[in-house]
Amino acid sequence: MTPLELRAVFAGYARGKDVLRDVSLTFAEGRVAALLGENGSGKSTLLKVLAGLLPPSRGTVLLRGRPISEVPRREAARQLGYLPQGFEPFFPATALDVVLLGRTPFLGAFSTPSRRDIAIARAALEEVDAAGLEERDVRSLSGGERQRVYLARALAGEPRVLLLDEPTASLDPRHRFLVLDVLRRLATRGVCCVFSTHEVDLAARTADDAVLLARGAVLGAGPVRQSVTERSISELFGVAACVTPLADGTPLVTLGAPPAVRDGGRG
């Protein structure tokens, strides 16, 4: 069954001012989808609608075929993981405590995390190369370290659908690749991953599918090899784009390359 589907969705934050306009999309099991678009194009809004955080003003969001508004909160929380953009922590908590919060949908009001919960949380930290941060106070972590701890928090819920808002922002190159590797691994386990990013090159090499958003409408969607083209990317971002297919067919995207250089140059 399709994990997540949008049917003719309009959504926004104020009455009569829709940010997303007539968006219909399906996200498949075991695939990684990248949301691409300029600032303010509606990527975060789309992720919020998919997470059930922002009810659409028109249209429906289906989680495994059921309207998400009709799925009990706890049940939805067990299926769906969501990582918002950078969040500044105000309260003291160790990284492990934070990751354990990812087990919330599986815990009763008065039960404490079991050994299994703790093992899952530790494995999640391991997965994002943050095992060494376990006992550190999250407030003392660097932006990139915190981002990985929060990602581990989302992983600890063992979601079938994982929504991530700019998961690679503020990460160094090594951890950027590591996080994208995590998404690929999750996809091989059947998880449906959707992430937004400005890093078109990384997205094109990691994702199976791309969704191109411009001013709240879908400009194009589908397998990366078809949707990420010089024309679509330069139209989307308003900068020159150079797309070279690699040996395995994945596109290598370079932005801002002047056409003169691409054509062989003038000296």
Place this chain on the structure above:
Amino acid sequence: MRSPGRFLALLALLALGAVVASLLVGSVPIAPTDALAALAGDGDEATRTIVRDLRLPRALLGLLVGGALALSGAALQALLGNPLADPYLLGVSGGAACGTLAAVVLGLGTAGLFGSFALPLASLAGALGAVLLVGLGASVGGRLDRGRLLLSGVVVNALASAVLLFLLSVGDASDTRGFVFWMLGSLAGATGDAVVSLAVYSAVGLVVLLPLARAFDALTLGEETAFTLGVSVERAKRIAYVAASLLAAAAVAHAGIIGFVGLLVPHLVRRLTYGHRALLAGSFLAGGVLLVLSDLLARTLFSPNEISIGAVTALLGAPAFLVLLRRRA
């Protein structure tokens, strides 16, 4: 580390110790054996009066007022996602003061027995009025907005100050002198009835707030993340708002405006334990301990004169808080 049982048991012992100490220590020191006899209804009458009618209600009221204020602060900090929130932030203190002073100016305070019931009721009514006003200002489309809640509280407190000044200027000075003492906080008026009334408020507060501990934990990651973790965010916020306001209002009604307990205690407890279950229960106990000991200081430091307990908590709390803030950086 993750089981708060031992931590809470230690705090409960401390609370018991503080109550016992406040039974024995004072302008008339009482030996433990005499105190026990007095509690059992034996011994000479003077000792019985001091222990059973004066010190015991006062110690128990202190325990409950401190507990209610600290519990209220802990819930409010969870609700606002702000470790620097204080129970008085939402207009409770200003509203309670207005209600009480209005009753005093209208002459209700001097009406003997009636007065001892009327003043706490007027205080509670004033506090709830202010809380409603703050809530009204902070609701956006049926949701409580965290940012607006803070601003709305500040504005309502400012309004309350204006009303207070107006009432003080039109009131009779001989009537309002007692009010000023009340405003600084005191446990001197402790009675068995007050203890029972506050015990009920505290019990309800604990019963309502403790099941929300897991939701409060999730809320430390922000409202959106908490929602996606399956938490009924709006429900948790609304319950926390009502419970925190009621607890603070009930405490103020019986003991006046005692500052710093609601701010300082949750902050302190948070350093010693993790998770809102331990934080809520621990704050309740630690707040009680702090207030009973502060009251002990208030009535013994310049004995036989009594200083205001609000002055003691502020004198202890402000420097302690500054030290905590410096260490945190």
